[in-house]
Amino acid sequence: MVDYKTWLKDINDNTKLSQLSIPGTHNSAACHTALPSVQCQGATVTEQLEHGVRFLDIRVGKLFFGEDVKDLQVIHGKFPVKLPFPLKLTDTLNEVYQFLANNQSETVLVSIKQEGSDDWDNSKDEFGKLIWEKYVNPNKERWYLNTDIPRLRDARGKAVLFRRFGVQDEQLRNQFGFSASSWTYNTTDDDRGQFVVQDFCEVNSTDDVPKKIDYVKNLAKRAQDYTSSNDDKLFLNFTTGSYFFDRQCWPEPIAKAMIEGNIHETFKKGVGIIVLDYAETDDWKLPKALVDSNF
Template sequence: MVNYKTWLKEIDDNTRISKLSIPGTHNSAACHTALPSVQCQGESVTEQLNHGVRFLDIRAGKQFLKEGDDAKDLQVIHGKFPVKIPFPRLLKDTFDEVYDFLNNNRSETVIVSLKQEGSDDWDNANDEFGNLIWDKYITPNKDKWYLNTDIPKLGDARGKAILFRRFGVNNQDRRNQFGFDAASWHYNTTDDDRGTFVVQDFCEVEKADDIPKKVEYVKDLINKAKDYTKDNDNKLFVNFTSASNFFDHDCWPQQIANALLQSKIEDSFQKGVGIVVLDYVESDDWILAKKLVDTNF
């Protein structure tokens, strides 16, 4: 019987994380009271981690209605919208959930995907967002992070959060110590190979009739990852099951997640399918997270 809270304990230290099947969550902290089209999860980050999730997708931006340094006490964002209303969900609080979990479960590691969203008034030419993350969030907690730019072996990352950096850094010296570089991929891609990682992130579902197409793209990358990782461990496969159309209730995150369950997507899960990023991961007693974890054994 797999203990989903500490499932990585059973896997050899020399295994690269790219060889695993890893349940992830899309907009992981979007589990609070918010606009219905913004919410993506029904349980907290802590509960997700306790049930086997090991990849968190977190988007951060300035606080609305604040200025200067107060605005830079970052909140968690989904696109242009806060993931919690009326009071913001702070990035610090979400990171603290990750730190607490890892402190209590030293055998585990958590891949933290961090992306800049919200307002467009950052001076990114001078790394304003990146420098803020480094100075305010990373440096005071450096012992809690795996910040090398490679795909780590489990033994090197246990007890740490692995930074999957989805924002650009122009300073070369800083970039070389600022985690795994996943700063960009093609928007709405069905399969984008960036050398060290491959992404499926087809997200523009215009109508409910398009949802089966999305499911097929998920399955295609699952099969590609499985075939590749049989003999290789030098690419990280990241497969987003999420998609939406803000203007069509039938294409909101909950409906996409339901369609994925109805498709029996878990029947395609095998060892080494990479990171599968889920909405409403708690659905049907966490079945998709559990099935992904089980393939590793």
């Protein structure tokens, strides 16, 4: 019987994260009261981690009110994930730190992306340096910050930074986590060398849902074929997609469609990171299936 809270403790220390099947969540902290189209999860970050999720997708931007731009809030697109008061990045990261402190056998890939206002001067690494100086460097012992894909023995008890923002400063870049700063928008299969992505997100009608399901299955199969003999690529496979003007294409119905489309039948060992909306659907069916496939 798998203990989903500590499932990595039963995986060999020498295993690279790229060789596993890892449940992830999309807009992981978007589980609070917010605009209906903003919410992507029905369970908290801590609950997700306790049910086996090991990849968190966190999007952040400047606070809408107040003078302190050095205090970032979690957002989805241009909208806060929590109303009426903002959810600060510090609070979300503290959930991760607390979980890892209590479960030293585990590791969590933490994806951080800048969204919202576009008034950052990234030619001077304004966003990256803020993340480094305020959030990462003061907690350096809690992070795995090498630029490679870690083996479990090196990542246990730590958050692995999956950096979805560019850094110009080479010295900083070389100590600032796994670089995943860009991929092709709405891609069905984008190989960036160290990682491969399926992120077809423009599900503009219910007619697009079967296509999306096929894209998820196809990349899962490709990942499994590749990782059965290689460990140098991380496969990132988004099950998510939405269209604001059609309620049937909002995150929750798409999440249910993924289960009805039997994507779990393609889950074998080494299918990579499968990124989910409403991960708790059907008693955490998809996270459990992913975790189970590792054994």
